[in-house]
Amino acid sequence: MTANYSLDALWMPFTANRDFKQSPRLIARTEGVYCYTDSGRPLLDGTAGLWCVNAGHGRAEIADAIARQARELDYSSPFNCGHEIGFRYAERLVRYAPPALNRVFFSNSGSEAVESALKIALAYQAARGKPQKHRLIGRELAYHGVNFGGISVGGLEPNRSGFGPLLAATHLPHTLDLARNAFSRGLPGQGVEQAEALGRMIRQQGADSVAAVIVEPVSGAGGVILPPQGYLQRLREICDQYDVLLIFDEVITGWGRLGAPFAATEFGVVPDMIVTAKGITNGVIPMGAVLVRQDIQQTVFDAAPEGAVELFHGYTYSGHPVACAAAMATLDIYEREGLLNRAGGAIGQYWEQALHDLRDCVGVVDVRNYGLIGALQFDAALNQGHPFALALIKRCFEEGVMVRTMGHTLALSPPLTIEPAQIDELLAGVRRAATGLFGVGWR
Ligand SMILES: Cc1ncc(COP(=O)(O)O)c(C=O)c1O
Numbered sequence: 148m149t150a151n152y153s154l155d156a157l158w159m160p161f162t163a164n165r166d167f168k169q170s171p172r173l174i175a176r177t178e179g180v181y182c183y184t185d186s187g188r189p190l191l192d193g194t195a196g197l198w199c200v201n202a203g204h205g206r207a208e209i210a211d212a213i214a215r216q217a218r219e220l221d222y223s224s225p226f227n228c229g230h231e232i233g234f235r236y237a238e239r240l241v242r243y244a245p246p247a248l249n250r251v252f253f254s255n256s257g258s259e260a261v262e263s264a265l266k267i268a269l270a271y272q273a274a275r276g277k278p279q280k281h282r283l284i285g286r287e288l289a290y291h292g293v294n295f296g297g298i299s300v301g302g303l304e305p306n307r308s309g310f311g312p313l314l315a316a317t318h319l320p321h322t323l324d325l326a327r328n329a330f331s332r333g334l335p336g337q338g339v340e341q342a343e344a345l346g347r348m349i350r351q352q353g354a355d356s357v358a359a360v361i362v363e364p365v366s367g368a369g370g371v372i373l374p375p376q377g378y379l380q381r382l383r384e385i386c387d388q389y390d391v392l393l394i395f396d397e398v399i400t401g402w403g404r405l406g407a408p409f410a411a412t413e414f415g416v417v418p419d420m421i422v423t424a425k426g427i428t429n430g431v432i433p434m435g436a437v438l439v440r441q442d443i444q445q446t447v448f449d450a451a452p453e454g455a456v457e458l459f460h461g462y463t464y465s466g467h468p469v470a471c472a473a474a475m476a477t478l479d480i481y482e483r484e485g486l487l488n489r490a491g492g493a494i495g496q497y498w499e500q501a502l503h504d505l506r507d508c509v510g511v512v513d514v515r516n517y518g519l520i521g522a523l524q525f526d527a528a529l530n531q532g533h534p535f536a537l538a539l540i541k542r543c544f545e546e547g548v549m550v551r552t553m554g555h556t557l558a559l560s561p562p563l564t565i566e567p568a569q570i571d572e573l574l575a576g577v578r579r580a581a582t583g584l585f586g587v588g589w590r
Contacts, residue, residue: 336376523577
């Protein structure tokens with residue numbers, strides 16, 4: 148029991164439930180870049196929730212938009228019916244994507260948006276008379292959500308194993324290469340040749356059997372893995388060469404995280420579809436979307452008889468009016484405060500320097516950064532698997548900062564509103580936690 152309620156009934160996601168319930172960490176309130184515990188202690192939110200609260204917490208205008216919308220039009224079926232805010236928001240949303248991707252399919256989460264993108268890829272190949280092009284390619288250490296399509300193309304073994312046979316998918320090698328790239332600032336210089344694995348894989352399977360390749364432009368949950376310079380461009384060329392669709396999963400890289408609306412815009416590589424979620428509503432209410440090339444949609448439309456449903460896919464809450472209202476209000480904030488480009492400016496430079504100042508921190512073997520993403524990788528010798536990751540989260544929590552850990556990597560992605568003094572506060576907390584946990588003079 149905590150206070151006057153029990154923690155027993157709730158099965159918490161991606162959490163060591165039994166450990167948590169022994170020593171719960173409860174958040175009662177949020178404001179700006181801070182979360183507050185149930186005892187009122189402030190914690191600097193070093194991960195913008197789960198890479199989603201890009202404009203910071205407690206944005207009253209998003210809450211107000213939600214309340215207004217729920218009073219006026221709380222819900223109506225998205226099947227065979229529509230509402231103005233859905234169409235208006237779709238029209239506005241596509242303006243942030245590369246111009247070719249001007250069609251959008253809504254979901255309620257990143258996982259659902261991934262499933263939608265994979266299904267659209269297969270539907271497109273079938274619609275153009277190539278149903279045999281149905282194989283999917285993902286990448287090692289990739290996270291594409293937790294549904295069956297997503298874990299099939301995903302490359303995080305614990306998320307895949309134990310769930311039976313998955314969709315047929317092969318995986319490109321990941322691009323993490325500490326031997327050549329440790330302590331790079333921004334995109335690492337070495338490793339563009341890793342992209343050639345895609346060509347080899349497609350040739351092995353036969354280009355006439357491969358539908359799509361999906362990658363996170365920057366891998367998040369796999370440990371913040373940056374694409375080597377030129378790597379994404381090369382993937383694009385290979386996909387063009389073999390007539391394979393390229394899907395960018397931008398669930399974390401979208402909405403200003405890298406200093407531009409999307410990684411596609413930041414890196415100048417136009418995929419055929421972009422998957423987005425999280426920051427789309429500043430994390431306040433669930434929403435996801437797939438941005439799609441117009442001719443992909445047109446091909447699927449053209450293949451269906453007049454009057455028939457073109458794509459047998461959709462969710463009860465696709466384009467929920469309340470989510471659309473939240474997303475509109477979120478865009479207003481992003482635009483007014485220049486947040487979609489902020490990480491590419493002075494604050495991003497401050498972040499890079501401050502992060503790299505941690506390279507002398509005990510146990511650190513790599514520092515990675517881009518925009519307002521960062522990671523510290525600790526020596527694997529310290530890593531006792533999950534207990535290491537959990538111990539570091541707990542210690543950071545005690546030191547007043549919220550972080551994410553995966554294996555022996557600590558990931559950071561603060562709200563894009565963060566100020567230099569708050570970056571200092573966040574990283575000082577991380578340093579105290581690591582030093583306290585691993586011991587001064589450890590190496
Ligand atoms: C790259 C990527 N894709 C998909 C997802 C899944 O999103 P959701 O948790 O909203 O289903 C995530 C979540 O972290 C993600 O980082």
